[in-house]
Amino acid sequence: MGRQFAKLAFTPLVKRQQELHGSRRQYQRIEESGEPGSQLGEDEREFIEARDGFYMASVSETGWPYIQFRGGPKGFLRVLDDQTLGFADLRGNRQYISVGNLQHDDRVALFLMDYVGQQRLKILGRTTILEGGDAAQELIAKLRTSEPNALPERAFVIHVEAFDWNCPQHITPRFTEEEIRDLLEPRNG
Incomplete structure (x- = not known):
């Protein structure tokens, strides 16, 4: 995550939730020294x-x-x-x-x-x-x-x-028809 994304997404209420759930310190470091993003x-x-x-x-x-x-x-x-x-x-x-x-x-x-x-x-x-x-x-x-x-x-x-x-x-893999065709296509080699 970049500093700019954190600046835009981490509103005061978001930061409060981070504090309540123990992730604020980690994200504060990103805000202070992460890539610009x-x-x-x-x-x-x-x-x-x-x-x-x-x-x-x-x-x-x-x-x-x-x-x-x-x-x-x-x-x-x-x-x-x-x-x-x-x-x-x-x-x-x-x-x-x-x-x-x-x-x-x-x-x-x-x-x-x-x-x-x-x-x-x-x-x-x-x-x-x-x-x-x-x-x-x-x-x-x-x-x-x-x-x-x-x-x-x-x-x-x-x-x-x-x-x-x-x-x-939590991203469930899903395949398009094109991706399935590519996977099933015999490989020359």
């Missing part, structure tokens, strides 16, 4: 670009959290630089809950899972939505995937503020 490195880049989906949380005007699964071909969530992610937002059920929520509060939490490798990466960031106009169309073209019937409506740009690799404990 705000710039994505090669490990994060490879992990992100290998995902075919992630969960994104936003908060409504009334304070309710909302979590949505975003999926696509591997690499649809792109690392644009060491503090920026982006993806083309495709037309879906047309509820626009995340888009509406982000007009109110631009903060998001992303939760990326590797069920086979039993790894998870949490990312906290602020989102800019580009829709309409030349700049939006240019970015959408850059972020677009090869999905034949995909209809991108806008581009999401996520400015990473902090990230945390979470422990593998």
